[in-house]
Amino acid sequence: MQKCTKCHQVDGVIKAGFIRGNQRFFCKICSQHFILENAFKSDLKKNGQSTITDVANALGVSISTVSRALNDKSDINPDTKKAILQAAMELDYRPNLLAQSLHKGKTNTIGVIIPDVEHPFFAKVLAGIQQVANSSCFRIIVCHSNESKSAEILNTETLIDCRVDGLIISHSKETTSFEHIKKIIDKGIPVVQFDRIITELNTHNVMHQDYKGSFDLVEHLILQGCERIAIMSGPQEMYICKQRLEGYKAAFQKYGREINEEYIVHSNIAKKDCLDVFDYFMSLEYPPDGIFTILNRNGVEMMKIAKERGIRIPQEIAFAGFGDDILAEYFEPSLTVFNHFPPAIGQEVMKVLIRLIENKTHFPAYNHFIEGELVVRQSSQKGGYIK
Amino acid sequence: MQKCTKCHQVDGVIKAGFIRGNQRFFCKICSQHFILENAFKSDLKKNGQSTITDVANALGVSISTVSRALNDKSDINPDTKKAILQAAMELDYRPNLLAQSLHKGKTNTIGVIIPDVEHPFFAKVLAGIQQVANSSCFRIIVCHSNESKSAEILNTETLIDCRVDGLIISHSKETTSFEHIKKIIDKGIPVVQFDRIITELNTHNVMHQDYKGSFDLVEHLILQGCERIAIMSGPQEMYICKQRLEGYKAAFQKYGREINEEYIVHSNIAKKDCLDVFDYFMSLEYPPDGIFTILNRNGVEMMKIAKERGIRIPQEIAFAGFGDDILAEYFEPSLTVFNHFPPAIGQEVMKVLIRLIENKTHFPAYNHFIEGELVVRQSSQKGGYIK
DNA sequence: ATAGCTATCGGAAAGGTTTCCGCAAAGCTT
């Protein structure tokens, strides 16, 4: 039988059930329960990173003293402090941000959810966000929803679990509801939306001039002499699409033109949609002589199709698109666009969020607009008047 | 005077100095020190996120039981478990990843350092990394070095502080030394390099076929009939530049051509360098009739300059560039390139890293190559032989 | 009834920090 671990007798020991797979014993003599020790207990701790405790042990001081030295607190002897700093350096001590964040209840990390990094617009916004974040000592965690609503929801959960101090989001094309964002707001986490926003949420939003940009572009096409201007818009529920369509209509109105619904198409603004939309436009009794695409790349794609068919740009059809891009600039003919300055959007988003995080007193939600500018290029210059 | 907090007498109490701004007292009767209580102690905890303790309190069970329920452990009554899960749902409980990671000593997070998100190559690699990371339940933190060595070093420190489980890096143009990476390796954190690697480090690297790709492109130009092929290369110390230059030379060798150093330029591969390099080429006694740029965008930029000067492409000068891109495809003339499949690189990088993290038994370092392919387009088709 | 078990749960430690509070010794003032 087994020897008791306490009184070291054998006689009184009886089996006393199993516990988590281990035989359990009971010693009737000293009336204690025990199980067989697991002998080797994984002695392979010490994962290479030294801690505040290591520094304290190295000098024979307490961890509180080390902490005070490291954090530049008072109540410490200058000599002690110097010694601690020296030891920390030698041990290559680096603070454990996990422990710090856990203790402080804040992580200095903000989450960013974007639909697609490969999209140059989002890449540039991201660069703007990064820039401001760096100079304010915030880290960012970037998640991609890949234009999927379920992925977006998963992303929000991940970021909550990471205890980010704030969230920046531009929604996927699929996203029309907003409970997942509501949940974050309810937890008291500041949220800033940009570009693809959901207006029902009472958050701060950073926007480009969708309305004005579209207006300017369409006005430009009108002044260039286009008679029938078509628009390739995006999903109907998307706020930016609505705004851009409004801008389109407003320009028509200003010049006393009638709006013909035949020339308005709602698509999924994907590359592959362009061919269908273009074919549709060409199938009309009076095909357009000007096409405005809500997305610059759609404009380039359509121009490519038009070129292949021998259509002269801008003489037969003029083109204009929203948002600038190297492709818009280098393509031949180059595309007239409204540049909405993506990096400025990123910077502003981050600045607003930081203000929100630091002034816990949530100032009233507000739409921030970044001013853009019309960039006239070859695709639209019919020789008409340039404003 | 003050009443003692213990014996409630007044007589024996004397002042006993200040401590952190508060008056301190000493009671001679019960010989204890005390200070005046601060009365209101900030009751405003509860930052909105419920914890395992909240769930436990809601049901009157212990936190260990809640933990077992949440983590699908045995040793729990199914009814209890159901109740706990229900309560957790109602309280919108989400585990605190900080606490989990701190406890487990691993974060399931990996750090990625890239020089520039706006560069389409890196954006695509990033997308590949994300994809594999998502399906393996790893989070990623992306840092941008912005082509600066000091920023890169800062990034590595940040990521160490976050206790990432592994690191993926492509170095900045400035980075030629490697102590900062060595330090990470010494801490036992797995590192995988890609694209811009430092060969002195004994890490796993994921590469494209720099040598073969260059060879193929240059061979293609030779077969098309180019007599004087120039190369715009990058910083001399960069490994990929060396490799691409080697490929260029190897093609020359295969066809018995002599290498003329005049046609080899090392630049900083920035957009603004293209004009100078092109001017230099044109200033030669016998200007090149074929230009190979190590970076596809440099090729496009040069073609743009050439077009502006009325040079016919490819008749007078043929062009080829390394790496595919929407601009290379859409520009007119479209650019012949070697496509190195950036997303595949990202996927492979992440897969290798995960293997490294999970098999702690570090298998020997190894260079992983992603196969690319030659994409022949207008910029090089002089009518010669296409392999 | 009792020896031997099982099922279920609670307590506590550990992970790395920061910070509150207390203590001792030394210094200063009458």
Place this chain on the structure above:
DNA sequence: AAGCTTTGCGGAAACCTTTCCGATAGCTAT
């Protein structure tokens, strides 16, 4: 020398989890 003050440091709690171990009540088979 007694009373008061300052300096410098250590102990311990708290942040939120997970997990090891111990405990108890009730069950089964003799």
